[in-house]
Amino acid sequence: MDTVQFYWGALVVAVxxxxxxxxxxxxxxxxxxxxxxxxxxxxxxxxxxxxIRGMLxxxxxxxxxxxxxxxxxxxxxxxxxxxxTSAMSKMLMSAIFTWLGFYVPVDLNGIAWERKSWxxxxxxxxxxxxxxxxVASVFIFWQNAVSLPCNS
Numbered sequence: 001m002d003t004v005q006f007y008w009g010a011l012v013v014a015v016x017x018x019x020x021x022x023x024x025x026x027x028x029x030x031x032x033x034x035x036x037x038x039x040x041x042x043x044x045x046x047x048x049x050x051x052i053r054g055m056l057x058x059x060x061x062x063x064x065x066x067x068x069x070x071x072x073x074x075x076x077x078x079x080x081x082x083x084x085t086s087a088m089s090k091m092l093m094s095a096i097f098t099w100l101g102f103y104v105p106v107d108l109n110g111i112a113w114e115r116k117s118w119x120x121x122x123x124x125x126x127x128x129x130x131x132x133x134x135v136a137s138v139f140i141f142w143q144n145a146v147s148l149p150c151n152s
Contacts, residue, residue: 006070007142014066014138019059021134022127030123037120066135072098073139091136095129103128 026034035042046054076094107125110116 006074006139010139010142011063011066011070013141014069014135015059015062017138018062018066018131018135019055021131022058022062025127025130030127033119034123037117037123065131066138069094069098069132069135070139073136087140091140092133095132095136099125099129099132103132 032042073091073094076090104125107121107128110124111118111121
């Protein structure tokens with residue numbers, strides 16, 4: 001079985017970039033709208049222990065996303081006919097199809113079954129798409145950061 005080879009430095013940078021992006025997205029950009037749609041009060045600050053726990057879980061989740069996504073990106077590079085396309089095209093296709101197939105359905109279930117608003121759907125699903133594009137962009141920066149020996 002072929003194994004994915006990737007550059008650990010790119011993975012660490014992807015995790016950190018994704019963490020910072022999430023903080024910016026859910027605090028200054030859409031924090032108030034997100035909190036309102038979630039039913040949270042902006043007047044109450046969570047205890048430091050809750051914030052630290054959330055950040056640690058976020059970093060773990062970011063690591064899992066980047067690690068598995070690196071494998072997804074490598075698999076896209078092995079799709080027949082993809083050899084002629086640019087690294088940017090491979091990364092974007094990987095990000096968009098991952099978002100469309102795995103994130104959008106889960107986000108839509110929030111509308112269907114959890115009574116979440118469409119506004120919350122768009123805040124979260126846009127974050128998911130842009131997060132995947134960001135992680136893919138980090139891997140693009142290191143052109144050979146992710147590779148899988150493809151069988152012809």
